[in-house]
Each structure stands twice: as structure tokens, then as C-alpha cells.
Amino acid sequence: MPLLTRTLIKTGMICLILALILGIALALGATNGLFPAYIHLLVFGWITQLIFGVVFWMFPKYSLEQPRGSEALGWWMYALLNSGLLMRAALEPIQATRPNAFSGWALVLSAALQFASGVLFVINSWKRVREK
Amino acid sequence: MPRLSVWLIRASFLYLLLGLLFGALILAEKGLVFYTPVWNLFPLHVEFLLIGWLFQLALGVAFWIVPRFGKGFSRGPEGLVWAAFILFNFGILIIALQFWIAPAILIGRTAEVCAGILFVFGTWKRIKPQKA
Ligand code: HEM
Numbered sequence: 442m443p444l445l446t447r448t449l450i451k452t453g454m455i456c457l458i459l460a461l462i463l464g465i466a467l468a469l470g471a472t473n474g475l476f477p478a479y480i481h482l483l484v485f486g487w488i489t490q491l492i493f494g495v496v497f498w499m500f501p502k503y504s505l506e507q508p509r510g511s512e513a514l515g516w517w518m519y520a521l522l523n524s525g526l527l528m529r530a531a532l533e534p535i536q537a538t539r540p541n542a543f544s545g546w547a548l549v550l551s552a553a554l555q556f557a558s559g560v561l562f563v564i565n566s567w568k569r570v571r572e573k
Numbered sequence: 574m575p576r577l578s579v580w581l582i583r584a585s586f587l588y589l590l591l592g593l594l595f596g597a598l599i600l601a602e603k604g605l606v607f608y609t610p611v612w613n614l615f616p617l618h619v620e621f622l623l624i625g626w627l628f629q630l631a632l633g634v635a636f637w638i639v640p641r642f643g644k645g646f647s648r649g650p651e652g653l654v655w656a657a658f659i660l661f662n663f664g665i666l667i668i669a670l671q672f673w674i675a676p677a678i679l680i681g682r683t684a685e686v687c688a689g690i691l692f693v694f695g696t697w698k699r700i701k702p703q704k705a
Binding site: 484488489492501529533536544545546547548549551552553555556559560562563566567570571572573 | 574575576578579582583586589590593594596597598600601603604605622623626627630
């Protein structure tokens with residue numbers, strides 16, 4: 442299993458644990474913008490990140506020289522996904538309770554980073570989805 | 574990878590891109606409040622990412638990877654699964670029109686259920702030991 446895949450899956454597992462802990466906080470009555478963080482740590486940080494890792498590892502070869510497409514693009518995808526998600530998880534509760542220009546603009550940046558990670562994933566994986 | 578999986582998986586990639594774009598726009602709106610109707614994209618964000626991306630990717634990978642039948646490595650009644658693919662995407666796209674077509678959600682959900690049943694009929698017997 443390539444290093445990028447291992448890193449994606451392990452980071453995904455950390456997101457899963459964080460989400461489950463947030464779930465306890467929610468069950469104890471915490472609100473204030475934590476629910477979206479809970480959902481997205483699960484569906485984006487865990488499930489989608491796990492998929493990104495497994496696709497990079499197991500999908501049909503891109504080419505003989507570059508069987509897994511661009512590894513550098515893969516690492517950018519990883520960095521953008523996790524920095525964007527982390528920013529969101531930290532800032533959305535702030536924006537929900539004490540909205541301010543800094544957290545507002547930072548949320549915009551976090552949105553762009555997460556979208557960009559998806560674009561990089563599709564660029565790197567599109568051609569590996571092909572008939573054999 | 575069989576042609577049908579290519580269609581299912583590439584369609585799921587397109588929903589990933591659109592779903593992330595909509596999510597990013599909503600998140601940016603939460604940060605800056607620039608155009609509240611952006612929130613109308615919310616049901617599409619959820620539909621495209623949960624159903625269009627995660628479920629459809631699972632169908633595509635399942636059709637590709639689960640055991641085949643001995644002679645000629647047949648994947649069973651492929652026609653049923655093609656019909657499932659078409660109905661599934663019809664369902665998602667109809668649901669995307671919910672602001673214009675009143676019963677869109679009901680029609681779309683019904684199409685998705687029928688697609689699910691067709692997929693199950695099409696692959697049921699392939700869930701077996703590799704050599705059987
Ligand atoms: C596969 C990935 C994703 C899935 C399956 C997903 C799914 C969902 C679901 C189920 C909700 C509803 C939560 C609720 O009821 O409040 C939601 C809300 C939302 N999602 Fe996502 N999402 C994904 C990725 C993203 C990303 C990457 C972004 C931003 C860049 C995003 C932005 C939002 C926003 C802003 C909301 C509204 C939160 C609120 O209620 O205030 N989502 N998403």
C-alpha cells in the first residue's frame with residue numbers, strides 16, 4: 442500500500458474518532474455549529490478520504506511509467522482536504538457564536554481548499570477509470 | 574473494469590465535483606453572507622454527495638469487483654444493471670429540479686428505489702464464493 446494511501450486512511454481514521462467524540466458532545470447538548478463539523482468529519486474526513494486513498498491504491502493503472510497518476514497531485518489533494526476541513530471544523534462554531542471578518546473570510550478559504558481537493562482527485566483519477 | 578462501471582464511477586466523480594462546489598458556495602455564504610439564495614443549493618449538495626457520489630461509486634465498484642460466473646467470466650444480467658444506472662441518475666436529476674417540479678422528490682426517490690431493486694436483482698447471484 443503506497444505511503445499516500447496509508448496517510449489518507451490513517452488521517453481518515455483520526456477524523457472518524459474526532460467525529461465520534463463530537464457525537465458525544467452533541468449528545469450532551471452542545472450545539473453552536475458543531476453539528477456540521479460532526480457530519481463532515483464523517484462523510485468527508487472519513488468516508489471520502491478513505492475512498493480517495495483506496496482509489497489511488499487500487500484503480501487501474503494510469504500508465505506504465507506513472508501507474509498511479511501524479512503522486513505530487515495526490516499529496517496536494519491530501520493537504521487541501523485536511524487543511525480545509527480542519528479550518529472549517531474550528532471556524533464554523535466561532536462563526537456561529539461570534540461572527541467576525543476573520544473567521545468569515547477564513548471559512549471562504551476553507552471552502553475553496555476543500556473544493557480544490559476534490560478537483561485534484563478527479564483530475565488524477567479520471568483516466569484511471571477505464572475499460573480493460 | 575467493465576464499461577458499465579466506468580459510467581457509474583465517472584458519473585459519481587461528476588456529482589462529487591458539483592456537490593463539493595455547492596457545499597463550498599454555501600460554506601462561503603456562511604462566512605460572508607453575500608447572496609442568501611445560495612442556500613437553495615443545500616438539498617442538491619446533500620443529494621449529489623450522498624446519493625450521486627457515495628452510493629453510485631459503491632454500485633460501480635461492486636459491479637466491477639464482485640465474483641463473476643465461471644464460463645466467460647459473465648457479470649450476469651447486465652441489462653438490468655444498465656437500467657439501474659439510468660433510473661438512478663434520472664432520479665437524482667429529477668430531484669435536482671425540485672424547485673420547479675412539485676412532485677420531483679417523490680418521483681426521484683421512487684426512481685432511485687426501483688434502480689436499487691434492479692441493481693440487487695442484477696447482482697444478487699454474484700455474491701458467492703469466487704469459484705462457485
Ligand atoms: C462527500 C462529502 C460531503 C457530504 C456527503 C456532505 C453531506 C452533507 C450533509 C448530509 C449535510 C446536512 C447536515 C445538516 O443537516 O445540517 C451537509 C451540510 C453542509 N455541507 Fe456538506 N457534505 C460533504 C462535503 C462538504 C464540503 C467539502 C463542504 C464545503 C466545502 C460542505 C459544505 C456544507 C455546508 C456549508 C452545509 C450546511 C451546514 C449547515 O447546516 O449550516 N460539505 N453536507
